Amino acid sequence: MRLKIHHAHSWDLSPAEARQLQGRLASCVVREDRPGTTRRVAGVDVGFESGGRITRAVVSVMSWPDLAPVEDVLARRATTFPYIPGLLSFRELPAVLEALEQLSSPPDLLLCDGQGIAHPRRLGIAAHLGVLTDLPAIGVGKSRLIGMHEPVPAHRGAWRELRDGDEVIGAVLRTRARVKPVYVSVGHRISLATAIDVVLQAAPRYRLPEPIRRADRLASRQ
DNA sequence: GCGACAG
């Protein structure tokens, strides 16, 4: 598929330029529900190989709401930006966009590894990806970047607001009882309440480690 | 100045 990029920009930036750009793109994030018809949901997993020299992105598409596997794609490329907390998207998104272009048909919703607006400048990787693709996007982080929250009860479905001062920037949600909670935040064109519902609905059959395992299978095949 | 810090 051809990917339409909105608010396109250079990736050859200094850390200072990247931070400045985040401030401008953050104002484009839509924090309310503005979905299209949801038929396919894509899980986006990012990471690296070879001690960081290679950046890897895996996109696993499933049908919605039945969560049947539809299509998996993998992209790898030489890393061109270092990992700096708060600037993850500048290291990972070029590979993600390359992977998305390999899909035979576009997804309707993105579940992206990492934070959405739960970010110092409100533009984590999921929000950045949402703005560039203009697709509804949800950030699902495995650990915290910023924000404070009350303890989360141990049962599945329990959640607490993640706040930065007075602002609610996300939710800390248990997708399974007594398992480490995930950090859910708005990426684009979705409300926090809807994002929580979607993650909870997707989690039972689409466990967060699942895209990683599929990634490893794809990686060993290529 | 010191600690924290998505993946």
Next chain:
DNA sequence: ATCTTGTCGC
């Protein structure tokens, strides 16, 4: 992100 060791719950 990755690696290792010790502990705990089912």
